[in-house]
Amino acid sequence: MSGRVSVLDDAAELRPRAVSGRAPDVFSREDCVPMAQFRDEEEVDFAIVGTGCGGGVLAAKLAEAGGSVVAFDAGPFFRPLADFASDEREQEKLYWLEERISDGENPIELGSNNSGRCVGGSTVHFQMVALRFRPEWFQARTKLGYGADWPVDWREMWRYYEEVEKACSISGPIRYPWGPKRGRYPYRAHEVNAAGLVLARGAEALGIDWAPTPLCTLSAPHGKSPPCVYRGMCKIGCSTNAKQSVLVTYIPRALAAGAEIRDLATVGRIETDRWGRATGVAYFREGRWRFQKARHVIVAGYSIETPRLLLNSHSARHPDGLANSSGLVGRHLMVHSNHAVWAEFDEEIRWYKGPPSMACCEHWNYADDDPTKDFDGGYAFMSQGPLPSDFATSIVTNSGEFGMDLRARMAKYNRMAGLKMVGETMPQADNRVTLSEGKDDLGLPRPRVTFGYCDNDKRLYAHALDFMGRMIEAAEGKNRFETEGTAHLMGGCRMGEDPKTSVVNADGRSWDVPNLWVCDGSLMPTGGGVNPSMTILANAARIADRMIAAGRRGEV
Amino acid sequence: MTDDRFDSPYPRYDVLEKWDTPSYNDQTREALAKRMDEVPPRRFFTAAEFTTLQAVCARVVPQPGRAAPVPIAPFIDSDLHAGRGTGTRYAAMPDDRTAWRQGMAAIDAEAKARHGSTFAELADAQQDSILSAINQGECAASGAWRDLPAQDFFRKLLLKWIVSVYYVHPAAMSEIGYGGPASPRGYVRLGPNEADPWEAPLSEKGARQ
Numbered sequence: 001m002s003g004r005v006s007v008l009d010d011a012a013e014l015r016p017r018a019v020s021g022r023a024p025d026v027f028s029r030e031d032c033v034p035m036a037q038f039r040d041e042e043e044v045d046f047a048i049v050g051t052g053c054g055g056g057v058l059a060a061k062l063a064e065a066g067g068s069v070v071a072f073d074a075g076p077f078f079r080p081l082a083d084f085a086s087d088e089r090e091q092e093k094l095y096w097l098e099e100r101i102s103d104g105e106n107p108i109e110l111g112s113n114n115s116g117r118c119v120g121g122s123t124v125h126f127q128m129v130a131l132r133f134r135p136e137w138f139q140a141r142t143k144l145g146y147g148a149d150w151p152v153d154w155r156e157m158w159r160y161y162e163e164v165e166k167a168c169s170i171s172g173p174i175r176y177p178w179g180p181k182r183g184r185y186p187y188r189a190h191e192v193n194a195a196g197l198v199l200a201r202g203a204e205a206l207g208i209d210w211a212p213t214p215l216c217t218l219s220a221p222h223g224k225s226p227p228c229v230y231r232g233m234c235k236i237g238c239s240t241n242a243k244q245s246v247l248v249t250y251i252p253r254a255l256a257a258g259a260e261i262r263d264l265a266t267v268g269r270i271e272t273d274r275w276g277r278a279t280g281v282a283y284f285r286e287g288r289w290r291f292q293k294a295r296h297v298i299v300a301g302y303s304i305e306t307p308r309l310l311l312n313s314h315s316a317r318h319p320d321g322l323a324n325s326s327g328l329v330g331r332h333l334m335v336h337s338n339h340a341v342w343a344e345f346d347e348e349i350r351w352y353k354g355p356p357s358m359a360c361c362e363h364w365n366y367a368d369d370d371p372t373k374d375f376d377g378g379y380a381f382m383s384q385g386p387l388p389s390d391f392a393t394s395i396v397t398n399s400g401e402f403g404m405d406l407r408a409r410m411a412k413y414n415r416m417a418g419l420k421m422v423g424e425t426m427p428q429a430d431n432r433v434t435l436s437e438g439k440d441d442l443g444l445p446r447p448r449v450t451f452g453y454c455d456n457d458k459r460l461y462a463h464a465l466d467f468m469g470r471m472i473e474a475a476e477g478k479n480r481f482e483t484e485g486t487a488h489l490m491g492g493c494r495m496g497e498d499p500k501t502s503v504v505n506a507d508g509r510s511w512d513v514p515n516l517w518v519c520d521g522s523l524m525p526t527g528g529g530v531n532p533s534m535t536i537l538a539n540a541a542r543i544a545d546r547m548i549a550a551g552r553r554g555e556v
Numbered sequence: 557m558t559d560d561r562f563d564s565p566y567p568r569y570d571v572l573e574k575w576d577t578p579s580y581n582d583q584t585r586e587a588l589a590k591r592m593d594e595v596p597p598r599r600f601f602t603a604a605e606f607t608t609l610q611a612v613c614a615r616v617v618p619q620p621g622r623a624a625p626v627p628i629a630p631f632i633d634s635d636l637h638a639g640r641g642t643g644t645r646y647a648a649m650p651d652d653r654t655a656w657r658q659g660m661a662a663i664d665a666e667a668k669a670r671h672g673s674t675f676a677e678l679a680d681a682q683q684d685s686i687l688s689a690i691n692q693g694e695c696a697a698s699g700a701w702r703d704l705p706a707q708d709f710f711r712k713l714l715l716k717w718i719v720s721v722y723y724v725h726p727a728a729m730s731e732i733g734y735g736g737p738a739s740p741r742g743y744v745r746l747g748p749n750e751a752d753p754w755e756a757p758l759s760e761k762g763a764r765q
Contacts (some may be wrong), residue, residue: 007572082582082583084580084583084739085581085583085584085585085586085587085737086579086580086722086736086737086738087584087587087588087737088720088723088724089585089720089721089724090583090584090587096643097642097643097644098641098643099641099642099644099645099651099652100643100644100645101645101646101647101649102644102645102646103646103647104647107644107647107648108644109643109644110643110644111642111643111644111672112643115643152583164643191746192746193746193747194746194747194748194749194750197747197748225698228742229738229739229740229741229742229743230742230743230744230746231738231739231741231743232735232738232742232743233741235740239739239740240739240740240742269729278649319704326691327683340674347747347748347749348751348758348759349747349748350733350735350737350750350751352734352756353735353742353745354746355747387586387734388723388724388728388729388732388734389719389720389721389723389724392719392720392722393716393719393720395719396711396715396719397711397712397715397716397718398711400691400692400707400710400711400715402615402616402617402687402691402715403615403616403617403618403684404562404618406616406617406719407562407617407618407731408562410723410732411562411563411565411731411732412729413732413733413734414565414733414759430606430616448647475765491740
């Protein structure tokens, strides 16, 4: 590296890197791998919008099945080893920071806690908690009396959890305390850090189960990735490639199988012909609008950008937006309530070491018969390890504390521990994404996100705050305080069995436009009480197989 | 907590001492060097607004006894000049740039309504009481805020932005005993009251455990 003036100058944010038949080799500091390249006027089998948990998996599996694939991402194509600094401010480049309007009774914060913007999507900054849905949640309406049923059998989903857990080398315990028996996780569990041991101590004091969190970071080498070194900066991007994000798992697979990835390429519209079929995508790259022809268009931009793109692709034939005859595009948006309790401890915890959530508790996802459970749905909670700026911002936005009081509180950073929930919210039609009047730099309407908690949501997080408070006290935490917030996005283009009550069918195929598909977290009819990444990955792996099978039957 | 002094639990610890060790990689050195060596010039705020902002920053993160206080206001100015987004525009608030301008004017208007002078000219205690009132949404010059919700502006934009600049500075990392940059070398000792040799030594309280 001698003689290099700047390592950050050749920024992935400034110029596309996947060009001229080459894409970044994510396992190197500056090398490339060969990449197929398709011409705009060449009708490819699949144009995929988004390269995260949905699009990344599809790009790999469809290309491996022989399809011609171009996958677009609005964000840059990073090489983590050279591009990722140990620095919270520098690494904000991983988040979707474009202006989006947040509205409603409880407007949500957008950005680092729910929206990535780079090849690999939000998995590049996610905190790697790799949990499965509870089986009954796939039939929440029928079996548990709330929300909506998924058009998918849980056993099928569980097979795909196994597939993606293997693909991401998930590390986890030999026996997981909740839910039906599952096989061993592919990699052994990590040593639980001091912050996780606080959760363990509290759980044991209250007499309930806890577990080392199944995590999407390596506990032993795999391929070109080294094991995790516990630097604790997962939320700002893993600079060693131990994290098995889509960027270092499915994207290399997709490239090797002949898919093309187009970075810094924003898709603005899906075009349709006079018969109402999708013909391809209009996208902006390198300073101009272009058009890629495609036999099939798959939208995988997550719960805000997917509805935004469909709504913006309106036409005379589809005046309310594409795939929207049900009027449900953008509706039933869900988040997870992400409230937390924090306390000080006598010992030094130093939660900055290791992945942020090394211990978890899913007790309240499986406690239907507990008389104190006064809400539908469930919640998990995990131990915490926020970096300094992240922790400070969460304190000030919640309490308004400032001055020497704030500095003194932050000086206790090394003796803090926290428990934070991932709480299910109900799918409500009026929690939704719409298009606002304002336009972004490309002239595309900015999305407006409207969110409000319902009474059940409020009972659920109140219950969690009370329970987590008791647990952290049982673990001998002092001077407890609470924060509120949200994480993750789910829903917005729900899948289902009825064209009147869903946007797409169980295969992700639009009811209205037969060659238009959706594959990302927006499909989720319910949100569940666990982090959604593994469910989105598993559902994408399932949909890929469904598409491939349909192709063999001549239906694609 | 006395108002005029801050005692770090780790008075002898400095994350910068690891600069030439495997805890730092090139890109981290570059990002931090830029932050410490290149304080951006004022380009967004007017001189008057900037004076108010500096005075506010000095009360949000007071740094008495520090010969060279960590600069905060220039980075906020630079972010707004560059149009660096936060991802969220609350529907009840104007866009970031408008909100900051209105907010600075409103804070000055609060100072004038209560004490007859600009915010920057007031004594520390007067400034603190104005900021505390705004934090509670209690405004003396409500007209000056126009469509800006005072408490939301104060917590979700102003305080958040200020602390997110301060707590990424090596001086702030050091004072709280945070390990700081950690790549390629991370950590080995993860248990309670355990520290690797390249971390802050356990504070006296921790070491006694």
